[in-house]
Amino acid sequence: MAVADGETSTEQPQKWCGYSRCVIASIMAALVLVAAVVAIIIAANSHSASPGPSPLPFGPLRGIAYAALPCTADNACKQQMPSQDVMQLGYKTQWGATGRNDLGVIKNLGANTVRLYNSLGFGPATDHSGFLDEALKQGLNVMPGIDSDLALHNCTNFDCYETVKAVVKTGFSLGFAKGKDWHPAIHTVLIMNEADFFGRDAKCPGGAPWCRVKAVLSGLDGLLAAEKEAGIRPGRVNLATTWSFNISDSIDGKCKQCPGYFGFQDMLAAVADPSIAKYVPHTPAKDLAAAFDKRWINGLNVQTPWEIVHDVVSKNYGPFGNRSWFIGEFGALNQPHTAIQSDMKAMAELAHNSSDPFLGVTVFQFQTAYQIGGSEMAFGLFGLGKEKVADTGNMCKQNGECGKWPVYCLNANLTHLPASQAERAAAVAKAWGGKVTGTCRNSTVIAETVTEIVL
Numbered sequence: 205m206a207v208a209d210g211e212t213s214t215e216q217p218q219k220w221c222g223y224s225r226c227v228i229a230s231i232m233a234a235l236v237l238v239a240a241v242v243a244i245i246i247a248a249n250s251h252s253a254s255p256g257p258s259p260l261p262f263g264p265l266r267g268i269a270y271a272a273l274p275c276t277a278d279n280a281c282k283q284q285m286p287s288q289d290v291m292q293l294g295y296k297t298q299w300g301a302t303g304r305n306d307l308g309v310i311k312n313l314g315a316n317t318v319r320l321y322n323s324l325g326f327g328p329a330t331d332h333s334g335f336l337d338e339a340l341k342q343g344l345n346v347m348p349g350i351d352s353d354l355a356l357h358n359c360t361n362f363d364c365y366e367t368v369k370a371v372v373k374t375g376f377s378l379g380f381a382k383g384k385d386w387h388p389a390i391h392t393v394l395i396m397n398e399a400d401f402f403g404r405d406a407k408c409p410g411g412a413p414w415c416r417v418k419a420v421l422s423g424l425d426g427l428l429a430a431e432k433e434a435g436i437r438p439g440r441v442n443l444a445t446t447w448s449f450n451i452s453d454s455i456d457g458k459c460k461q462c463p464g465y466f467g468f469q470d471m472l473a474a475v476a477d478p479s480i481a482k483y484v485p486h487t488p489a490k491d492l493a494a495a496f497d498k499r500w501i502n503g504l505n506v507q508t509p510w511e512i513v514h515d516v517v518s519k520n521y522g523p524f525g526n527r528s529w530f531i532g533e534f535g536a537l538n539q540p541h542t543a544i545q546s547d548m549k550a551m552a553e554l555a556h557n558s559s560d561p562f563l564g565v566t567v568f569q570f571q572t573a574y575q576i577g578g579s580e581m582a583f584g585l586f587g588l589g590k591e592k593v594a595d596t597g598n599m600c601k602q603n604g605e606c607g608k609w610p611v612y613c614l615n616a617n618l619t620h621l622p623a624s625q626a627e628r629a630a631a632v633a634k635a636w637g638g639k640v641t642g643t644c645r646n647s648t649v650i651a652e653t654v655t656e657i658v659l
């Protein structure tokens with residue numbers, strides 16, 4: 205994965221002295237002491253002025269999508285939906301090492317990254333650094349998500365500049381920043397998910413492509429403004445959105461019937477000429493272009509087997525140069541263990557190839573989404589068992605609505621799926637050289653009794 209990434213874009217710390225200055229210092233013996241003192245001062249200043257590099261490697265990406273809600277068929281989610289902002293401390297009994305230890309379970313599968321969806325948006329204005337600190341401690345990168353629902357419920361006419369600027373600035377004060385830098389666990393900020401979905405909303409006239417593109421471009425603009433106003437350095441943090449693999453034309457019509465990568469072309473076109481998305485950026489055009497060149501990576505979500513995805517994207521990747529791309533959701537719909545395992549292995553191999561722009565994958569998803577039910581039942585790596593392992597803390601939404609839910613154990617034998625597909629977690633772990641840990645002590649599961657709950 206040749207990258208427009210942080211490892212290359214992070215400012216190098218200044219050396220304490222240049223070559224010629226060192227030579228002069230060494231021959232002017234009388235000045236050695238003075239030079240040393242000066243050098244120490246420069247070194248100290250340059251240290252405090254440059255971002256600390258994250259201890260986590262940037263790639264290859266081996267991630268798990270994490271949106272685990274404590275919803276089962278027989279609990280309180282029918283009456284009240286918990287907040288989807290799972291980074292909040294109320295969820296610590298799910299992800300924390302002293303609770304169900306989901307982050308530890310993710311690490312043990314062989315992952316190095318956790319991908320989220322609703323991290324900046326409608327969650328409570330409470331501390332979020334606990335999740336980031338725990339991820340860092342486990343050796344996991346974090347890809348926080350800016351909530352897509354903002355585009356439909358807070359942005360004006362898909363202009364998300366003010367909304368995204370506000371949620372990111374709030375995020376900085378809640379732990380997404382450490383001093384003047386992003387938290388060192390943060391790898392990439394995802395500006396919404398499957399924004400092409402906005403074309404299906406009544407607010408989008410005629411399903412026009414500018415709706416999706418304006419939402420993401422204005423979100424990017426708002427995020428850059430938030431960094432600037434809060435004085436937060438970009439560091440290694442990349443920016444992306446994840447398009448669906450649905451077939452669309454790009455906004456400029458250059459890419460026709462392009463599954464997923466219509467969005468890669470959308471962004472090229474809209475950064476070059478924002479008017480195509482009916483948008484006027486606040487960030488000066490050259491700064492927007494520079495941030496895009498340096499930090500943007502291409503993302504898409506798929507349910508399709510890897511070979512098909514790789515074939516169609518790699519064949520058509522020419523216009524996108526050496527910019528990295530990744531799969532933000534690998535759904536592996538209806539795939540047997542053997543296929544999941546071989547796909548995951550093939551992806552890991554390509555992600556290791558530094559002459560290919562493929563960065564890697566995040567698997568969809570950690571836990572079965574019982575609260576959605578229906579076809580979503582096909583995607584979890586883990587279901588929930590009957591054994592209660594904890595209670596959540598008080599979990600809140602921005603509107604002040606709070607609640608507590610029981611936390612059930614993780615079940616890695618998905619008996620609602622055919623036997624050849626029932627052990628998705630094990631298939632992923634095998635491909636990544638990891639193992640399945642932290643599961644229920646007994647095999648009583650609730651999955652069979654699930655009824656569909658419409659959100």
Ligand SMILES: *[C@@H]1O[C@H](CO)[C@@H](O)[C@H](O)[C@H]1NC(C)=O
Binds near residue numbers: 206207208212526527
């Ligand atoms: C990617 O390509 C651009 C221009 O096409 C170039 O400036 C940049 O150095 C390249 N980056 C890498 C990591 O190869």
Ligand SMILES: *[C@@H]1O[C@H](CO)[C@@H](O)[C@H](O)[C@H]1NC(C)=O
Binds near residue numbers: 370
């Ligand atoms: C969304 O909009 C409402 C009212 O317009 C506002 O009160 C709320 O703070 C906004 N939320 C976010 C996350 O922007």
Ligand SMILES: *[C@@H]1O[C@H](CO)[C@@H](O)[C@H](O)[C@H]1NC(C)=O
Binds near residue numbers: 398402
């Ligand atoms: C993709 O297409 C399917 C089938 O038409 C549709 O149900 C789904 O909502 C679409 N996804 C997006 C993100 O628009």
Ligand SMILES: *[C@@H]1O[C@H](CO)[C@@H](O)[C@H](O)[C@H]1NC(C)=O
Binds near residue numbers: 558559560
């Ligand atoms: C690495 O990737 C490049 C670019 O896609 C490809 O040409 C090459 O065959 C790959 N190398 C291996 C060993 O797969």
Ligand SMILES: *[C@@H]1O[C@H](CO)[C@@H](O)[C@H](O)[C@H]1NC(C)=O
Binds near residue numbers: 592646
């Ligand atoms: C398994 O857990 C359920 C729910 O806690 C309990 O009712 C059952 O007795 C347990 N079975 C065994 C064999 O421990």
Ligand SMILES: *[C@@H]1O[C@H](CO)[C@@H](O)[C@H](O)[C@H]1NC(C)=O
Binds near residue numbers: 617618619626
């Ligand atoms: C998974 O559950 C099914 C149905 O209860 C059972 O037949 C199978 O042996 C279980 N598999 C494992 C690995 O425990």
